[in-house]
Amino acid sequence: MIDETTSETLDLSNIQGNILKGYRSDLQYVRHIALEVKDRAAARSFLARSVAGKDSGVPAITRATLWADPGPEICFNIGITFEGMRALGLPSAMLESFPTEFVEGMAKRSLKIGDFGESAAVNWAAPFDGSNRLHIIATVYAKDRARLGRVQADIARAFNVLGERDGWARSDVNVLGPAYANDGSPDNRVFFGYADSITQPRFKVPQYPDPPTTQPIAPYGTVLLGYETPLEGVRFRVPMNDELGKDGTFNSFRILAQDVQAFEAYLDEAAGLLMQLEKDQHRQVLPADGEKDIPHVKDRFGAIREFVAAQICGRWRNGTPVDKWPYAPLPNPTPEQLHDFDYDGDSPCPAGAHIRRASPRDGQIVQRAANYARQLVRRGMPYGPDFDPAKPDKAERGLLGSFIGASIGAQFEAVMCDWINLGLHNPDITRFNDPMIGANATETSVFDLRLHDGKNCRLRGFPRFVRTRGGAYAFLPSINAIEYLAKLEG
Amino acid sequence: MADDGGWLGRFVDRLPDQGWFKFLSTHVVVPFWWWREPKPKLPGGPRMAVQPGENLQRMMNLIMPLKDKTPVGRATIAMALGQNLDTLYSGLDNVGTIHFARFIIVENNLCMISTYDGDFSSYVRDFIVSIGSVFDAILVHIEGGDAVVPTKEHVEAFVDWVHDRDLFQWPDFATDLFALQDEAMGVPADRPPHEIASLSRAAVLQMKANPNLSLGSGFRSYPGFSAAQIRSKFGEGW
Numbered sequence: 001m002i003d004e005t006t007s008e009t010l011d012l013s014n015i016q017g018n019i020l021k022g023y024r025s026d027l028q029y030v031r032h033i034a035l036e037v038k039d040r041a042a043a044r045s046f047l048a049r050s051v052a053g054k055d056s057g058v059p060a061i062t063r064a065t066l067w068a069d070p071g072p073e074i075c076f077n078i079g080i081t082f083e084g085m086r087a088l089g090l091p092s093a094m095l096e097s098f099p100t101e102f103v104e105g106m107a108k109r110s111l112k113i114g115d116f117g118e119s120a121a122v123n124w125a126a127p128f129d130g131s132n133r134l135h136i137i138a139t140v141y142a143k144d145r146a147r148l149g150r151v152q153a154d155i156a157r158a159f160n161v162l163g164e165r166d167g168w169a170r171s172d173v174n175v176l177g178p179a180y181a182n183d184g185s186p187d188n189r190v191f192f193g194y195a196d197s198i199t200q201p202r203f204k205v206p207q208y209p210d211p212p213t214t215q216p217i218a219p220y221g222t223v224l225l226g227y228e229t230p231l232e233g234v235r236f237r238v239p240m241n242d243e244l245g246k247d248g249t250f251n252s253f254r255i256l257a258q259d260v261q262a263f264e265a266y267l268d269e270a271a272g273l274l275m276q277l278e279k280d281q282h283r284q285v286l287p288a289d290g291e292k293d294i295p296h297v298k299d300r301f302g303a304i305r306e307f308v309a310a311q312i313c314g315r316w317r318n319g320t321p322v323d324k325w326p327y328a329p330l331p332n333p334t335p336e337q338l339h340d341f342d343y344d345g346d347s348p349c350p351a352g353a354h355i356r357r358a359s360p361r362d363g364q365i366v367q368r369a370a371n372y373a374r375q376l377v378r379r380g381m382p383y384g385p386d387f388d389p390a391k392p393d394k395a396e397r398g399l400l401g402s403f404i405g406a407s408i409g410a411q412f413e414a415v416m417c418d419w420i421n422l423g424l425h426n427p428d429i430t431r432f433n434d435p436m437i438g439a440n441a442t443e444t445s446v447f448d449l450r451l452h453d454g455k456n457c458r459l460r461g462f463p464r465f466v467r468t469r470g471g472a473y474a475f476l477p478s479i480n481a482i483e484y485l486a487k488l489e490g
Numbered sequence: 491m492a493d494d495g496g497w498l499g500r501f502v503d504r505l506p507d508q509g510w511f512k513f514l515s516t517h518v519v520v521p522f523w524w525w526r527e528p529k530p531k532l533p534g535g536p537r538m539a540v541q542p543g544e545n546l547q548r549m550m551n552l553i554m555p556l557k558d559k560t561p562v563g564r565a566t567i568a569m570a571l572g573q574n575l576d577t578l579y580s581g582l583d584n585v586g587t588i589h590f591a592r593f594i595i596v597e598n599n600l601c602m603i604s605t606y607d608g609d610f611s612s613y614v615r616d617f618i619v620s621i622g623s624v625f626d627a628i629l630v631h632i633e634g635g636d637a638v639v640p641t642k643e644h645v646e647a648f649v650d651w652v653h654d655r656d657l658f659q660w661p662d663f664a665t666d667l668f669a670l671q672d673e674a675m676g677v678p679a680d681r682p683p684h685e686i687a688s689l690s691r692a693a694v695l696q697m698k699a700n701p702n703l704s705l706g707s708g709f710r711s712y713p714g715f716s717a718a719q720i721r722s723k724f725g726e727g728w
Contacts, residue, residue, distance in 0.1 A: 099646045111538045112609065231619050237646045366586040366718040366728055367612070369619045409611050409649070417609040422542050424587060424608045427719040427728055431542045439540075 008220055008227050010064075012207060014247045014478045017062035018077045018139065019223055019404055020205060022197065022379050026071050027141035028169040028187060030381045031148040032253070032400055034127035035136040035159035037087035040488075043136075044088065046158035048486035050076070051479055058158075059140065059151050063479060066207055074151060075141040078482070079251045079474025081105065084135030089488045090240075097239045098475070101408045102250060105130065106471045113416040114439035119468040127163030128255055128470030134162060137253055137474050139402075165255060165470075167381030167400040174386040175260075176317070179296050190382050191258040191397050192436070192465075193309070195319035198338050199359060201375040212335035215361070216372055223249055223377050225406050230373040236407045240481060247478035249404055252412040255470040256437070257398040259463070260387045263436075266462045271305040274457070284451035286327075293328035308459070311449050312435045314353030323349040323356075326452065350450040352429040354436040357419050365425035367418070374411045374419075377404040398469070408473055435459075437466040520698065523691060529699045530674040534656030535610050536707060543714035545608060547589060551657040551704050552602040555633040559598040567600050567631045574624040581621030586728070587613060589717045600632065607716045610656075611649045618642055658700040662707055667692055 017023070024030075037043045046058055053060030059076035080088070082103050085095060101109055107121035107130025115121060121130045128134065136159065140151045145166070152164065169187035172180040176193040190196040201218035202211050221229035225238045226246030238245035274285050291303035310316040316329030323341040326348035330337060343349060343363030349356050356363070360371060384397025405411035421439050423429035428448070433440045435447040442463045448456040477485070505511045536548040556563050571578070571593055582588050591604035606613045618625070622641040629635030638648040661667055668684040671692060684692070697703070718728035 100650055111540070116540050231615070233622070233642045234615075234619060234645055235643050237644070364728075366716070367616055368584055368586055369616055407646075409646070410615055414609060414612045414615075417538070417545075418612055422545055422608055424716060424718075427716060427722040430607075430716045430719050431546070431714070433542065 010205060010220060010224075011247065012064040012066075012205070014480055015064040015224065016077045016476050016479070017064050017075060018379060018402070019249055019377065019476060020064050020203060021208065023062075023075045023141040024169050024188070024197070024379075024381065025186075027075055027143055029142050029145050029148055030167045030400065031140045031142075031152065031164050032128075032167075033138040033140070033152055033155060033164045034134050034162040035138055035155065036133045036162055037084065037135045038160045039158070040087070040089055042158040044486045044488060046155070047078075047482050050078075051482050051486065057154050059154060061479065061482065073143060074147055076151065077139050077476070079137040079139070079253065079472075079476050080485075081134055081136070081472055081474050083132045085475070085485075087135045088485050089490055090485065094240045097237065097241070097245075099237060099239070099407070099409060101413060102239075102473050102475065106252065106473045109413065110468075112413055114421040114433075115468045115471075116439065118464070119439065124468070124470040125255075126470075128165070128253070128472055130470075130472070131162070134472055135159075137251075137472060165383060165400055167383040170382050170386065172317070175382070176296075177388045177390055190380065190399055191260050191384075191387060192263050192313075193317045194313055194315060195317070196380055197378060198315070198319050199355070200377055211339070213339035214336075215339060218372065218375055221406055222375055222411075223404055223406055225249060227406075229406065229410075230375065231369065231410070236410070239475070240484075244478070244481045244484050246480075248481055249406050249476050250408045250412075251474045251476050252403040252405075252408060253472050253474055254401045254403065254468060255383075255398065256401055257384075257396050257467045257469045259465050259467070260397060261392040261394060262463055263465045264389055264392065266465075267305045267308055269461075270308045270459050271301050273459075274304050274308070275301055281451075281457075284453045284455065285449070285457070287452070290327060295329070295331070308449065311350050311353060312447065314349050314355035321349070321355075322353065323347050326450070346454065348450055348452075348454075350448055350456075351426045352423060352432060352435060352447055354434055357423065357425075357429070357434050358415055360419075360425055366427070367425060370414075370425070374415050375405070376411050376415065378402070379404065396469070398466070404476070435462065438464070440464045520694060524695060524698055527695070529671055529692070529695045531699045532658045532670055532674055532696065534653055534658050536659055538609075546714035546716050547605050547607065547710060548610070549659065549704060549708055550602065550604045550606060550610075550613075550652075552604075552652055553655050553657060553702060554600045554602070554629075554635070556595075556598045556600060557631055557633055557635075563631070564595055564598070567595065567628065570627050570631060574627060578621055578624050581624060582617075584620045585613070585616045587616070587717055589720075600628070607718075610653065614649045614652050615645060618645060618648060657702055657704045659704045660706055664689060664693070667696060671696065 049055040049058040050061050062075040062077055082098060110121045124130055138155055140148050142148050170189045171187045172189050175189045175191050188195050188197060201222050202213055202215050204217045219228040219230055221227035225236060225248050229236055286304055286307055291297060291300045294303040294306050297303045297306055310322050314322050318329050319338050320329035320333045321341045323343055342361050343356060362371060365371060379402040380399045383400050385395050403412050418424040420434045423432050432446045440462060442461050445460060445462045447459045449459060451457055535550060539545055556567055582591050587607040589605040594601045618641045625641055626639045629639050638644045638651045641648045669679050672679045722728045
């Protein structure tokens with residue numbers, strides 16, 4: 001059990017702001033800028049001025065302290081790769097204190113996290129292509145795109161800019177087409193059409209409002225170094241030293257291209273096959289007249305299509321969890337309805353559904369100590385042009401994702417390897433990949449739909465819908481650590 | 491037409507059985523090549539595979555040299571294990587991904603031989619959570635063990651420690667050795683292409699770098715199924 005009575009306290013002014021809270025609801029544009037340290041003195045000076053936050057020509061590092069209204073015009077945070085730490089001149093004894101997976105970098109660990117074939121690191125696109133020249137990932141959030149460019153110009157005076165990736169928030173009409181217009185949904189949709197970033201680890205931060213969930217409170221060590229971790233009695237190594245490494249964390253940054261056209265085409269194919277079932281079986285997929293309860297569909301075919309989409313994800317497209325509402329989405333789910341479910345007992349949510357694989361909550365799993373131990377903070381923003389299913393195209397679009405946790409190995413890699421791409425936590429799905437983001441191949445892909453009578457109906461033959469286009473492991477240092485890096489000499 | 495290689499071919503083929511040649515290769519040729527192109531020690535344990543089924547039933551051959559290499563030292567480690575055996579086995583059961591595990595003593599090494607599913611570091615980490623304290627009691631009798639005790643406070647170091655002492659698994663396809671050596675040396679794979687004739691030399695030099703090793707990934711009498719799948723199939727729960 002996770003101890004809800006921890007006596008640990010946080011110094012929010014020492015923690016970068018994008019770790020414990022997201023910015024997307026206030027600032028809807030993001031730019032991730034890949035930087036190379038060419039001039040150590042210039043880079044260190046930039047970091048010092050960024051921490052001080054008093055220089056109009058250098059963006060101030062955003063901290064975790066609460067904002068007074070109306071909030072900042074921009075937010076700015078940095079992540080540093082292992083090569084970046086070396087480039088900034090971190091002493092070798094401190095370099096050696098970082099965990100192996102961070103030292104080796106994401107590209108070298110690519111097979112373990114399912115990046116092979118088209119997703120292999122050799123095929124990644126610059127600037128996040130595993131290059132040793134990638135030293136810092138600077139992330140800027142703003143209310144408008146023009147401001148992103150001005151901040152980048154400031155940054156470029158101190159660093160060599162290798163390139164950048166832009167993302168911006170979308171509503172349902174941007175990813176599902178005009179049929180969804182005027183739905184009033186918030187700008188939290190991602191490609192494939194789902195509401196995103198609903199589930200995050202629940203931290204008890206006295207200064208923050210409590211999230212609308214009864215999920216167990218996660219210890220700070222889930223996402224910050226130097227605190228109790230979710231693994232009983234286990235402490236993750238604090239890099240640099242206990243003082244400087246504390247309040248830092250690691251970010252697994254990913255550029256994930258989503259083949260929306262293929263995903264929608266597969267929903268058509270699957271719905272077509274299910275429509276051919278005998279009448280009795282047919283009603284186990286969707287009760288008679290069940291299509292009336294599913295919005296934005298014209299007929300039974302469209303409703304079954306949405307049923308398949310919901311089962312693949314574990315949520316209906318508006319976020320309603322299949323675990324509690326397997327037959328149809330709620331019209332306007334409340335935050336509590338979105339968050340509170342546990343896969344307890346005989347859950348109607350398929351064991352292989354994406355969100356159940358990535359976070360099994362309190363459901364039975366094979367690795368008995370791991371239920372809540374691999375939770376990640378997720379910050380994502382869609383990139384690429386909007387998608388209209390009436391005019392499908394092959395333009396590259398997807399997600400710029402940050403998967404943040406105190407241990408890359410114990411959280412991000414463990415989830416990607418054992419759960420997403422091996423299904424090790426449940427024998428019914430072991431050896432099969434996640435249907436939505438897994439490293440699937442048409443010849444071998446398998447997903448079991450859960451029908452209303454509790455039986456399974458097996459789908460096959462779907463391709464890999466998500467390809468990795470780049471990424472990097474980055475350390476998100478505390479404010480103290482950034483100040484230390486800024487003061488290094490030599 | 492049969493090709494017997496001529497007199498030179500027959501001469502070369504017989505060389506490995508010649509005493510003078512064995513002496514020459516052991517004391518001159520191998521040291522020379524080792525000086526000229528040394529090979530790094532290759533990392534232990536199984537390598538990740540693209541096919542999910544290949545990432546199940548994986549082998550760990552953990553070799554831990556005893557501090558006390560006398561009969562008393564061997565008896566001490568046997569006693570430390572024996573006193574904790576029930577806890578150890580119930581802890582291994584709790585990890586959930588272990589098929590088999592056994593401890594043996596060979597030439598003053600305590601060896602843990604196990605078959606497990608999935609990612610190596612997750613296996614070791616779950617192992618620490620379940621039976622870290624038992625392993626701590628064993629590690630104090632092992633060379634280099636003090637540096638990673640208590641394991642719960644040295645998770646990353648213990649994962650690396652085990653990885654370093656897990657036997658290198660010789661590739662099932664002999665020519666894959668070139669790629670592993672290239673990767674370990676940080677050079678582009680097969681650039682320039684390796685001569686197939688140099689494979690035996692590469693193998694001998696690698697065996698100098700990794701004196702103890704596992705020959706291939708081993709035999710399985712059935713395809714890769716997880717421990718939980720097998721237990722589930724036999725109605726043993728999971």
